[in-house]
Amino acid sequence: MKQAKVRSGQGVDTITIEKAAVPDPGPGEALIRITAATLNYRDLIVAKGLIPGLGKEPEVIPLSCSAAFVEAVGSGVTRVAPGDRVTPIFAPHWLTGGEPDPRMLGGPIDGVARQFAVFEAESLCRLPDMMSDLEAATLSCAALTAWSALTSSRITSPGDWILAHGTGGVSIAALQLAKAMGANVAITSSSDAKLARAASLGADLCINYRHQPDWAAAVRTALGDRPIANVIDTVGAVQVEDNASLLCEGGQLSAIGMLGSDFSWNLAGADVNLAPIGVGNREQHEAMTRFMVECQIRPVVDVVYDLERLSDAYHHLESGAFFGKIGINLL
Template sequence: MKAAYGKGGAGIDAVEIREIDDPSEPGPGEALVRLTAATLNYRDLIMVKGLIPGLAKEPEFVPLSCAAGVVTSVGEGVNRVAPGDRVSPLFAQGWIDGPPDPQRMLGGSMDGVARNAGIFDAESLVRLPDTLGDLEAATLPCAGLTAWSALFAVRPIKAGEWVLLQGTGGVSIAALQWAKAAGAKVAITSSSDAKLARAKALGADVGVNYRTESDWPGAVREAIGGGVDILVDVVGTGAIEESAALLNEGGIVAGIGMLDGTFSWGKDEEIGHMIARISVGNRGAHEAMLAFAAAHAIRPVVDMVYDLDRLVDAMHHLESGGFFGKIGINLL
């Protein structure tokens, strides 16, 4: 079978696709999964570029954390899944409840899913609803679940309330879909009018181009007639003060990303609002998200799909920012 290998800090172009032996039979408590589809996250660039040193397994690792596939065999004592089940591995293996274990995160401290098959902890697999295709389901373990936690884990969004989203990447577009299904209203920013048009087609109520609008926060406030209740912060410190100024009293920042280089975590006093540190989610949250997606017929957005052999090209595409929603990887 084929698998990708990267080295933390070596960069995108150092990622290699290799022919390796098929996995052995699963042991007790394990399941062998034939992986069919994966998707990229900004976190994958963090790992191969070494932007946060020490996170990636040494001396090399299989990248990517989000995938879907089919169970082909199970080890002794496994009753959670059975051969033939369509599943996704949890982003944080073993995170059933309580805090996550930073040593068991796919595509970083553990080998990830950029491969044709893998053996996983059976308790760290979730069964997929028939309403989701494999590529769609593969958008959810990291970006989709992070967006879910941003909206429902700390201060659950209510129907009629406003959410502010930054950009049109995987987390923001998933948050758009979750928020609209929950009856909330969404304001979204982007540097691209074309992307804003696509977001509005998905249900966004307000779209503002932060490059052409010199006072984009003012444009958002005027368009919605007030402030927002949850800011889904994927940018980090670079835009936190401007964005947080739009929050209503009691509103929160769901602190997720560092596209600007540093997280906004710890800036609570400076902005006068709570910044919740959002870290994906556990198995129960993942299953609740899947049930919600099925109940509301939500179809996650995959913008472009590359074969595994072209993973380097896919990562450069991710780096460019020239995509909407998610970039998929075909593992068949």
């Protein structure tokens, strides 16, 4: 089989594609054949060492989100069977409960940028028939992060205003999920073309922060004083004050990313309801999948690369010149 590896913290250009033996499943395990994967900004964090120690040393099989078929199972496996269409969850040992497990794919442990892999069967979730492999390969990290932000600490209600920053995987998933929950969504981007695509998915207010640098004032002008129930903040600490200034009473600042600065996880103040979002567990993953099927939500994959061009896919991710998700073909 083919698999990718990256030297943790040494940069995107250390990615290599190599051949490896197909593993055998042991007791309680399943061998899966991976057909598609998608990238997350976290994959750049691991490759570039933006958070020291996040990636397994000296190298790791990257990526955390995939679609696959069960090829074989070991003894004692009842959760899945050969032929089932599945995905391993982002944190394979975090099945339930609120305390995240630090053993996450594509970072502390090997991920899914490979054609075959063995995982504990309990870490596998079935994929919905309504989604293609590439669409389903968006669920484990980006979609689940958005779902957790909208449901885990503060339940999104019809009529709420949600503010999502940017048009990457988490923000577009949040837009789709929030609209299906009956919420209104404001979204920011530096690209009018991307904002037009967001509007086609239901975004109610689109703000180009390059044309309107004081985007927070633009939100207030359009919606009134402190109108936002939940901010999907993928940018980080640099804009915590602006985000907090828009929150209604009981509103939540969902701290998710670091696209523009350090994470804001540790910046909660007396008047800021800041919720660090750590993706989610198997129970949340399955609840999200049921909701997406019920609401017929189809994730957005913008461009697809073959595994051999994984480093090009990373550079595309780094450029920001994409909408939704970047896919990887593993067939």
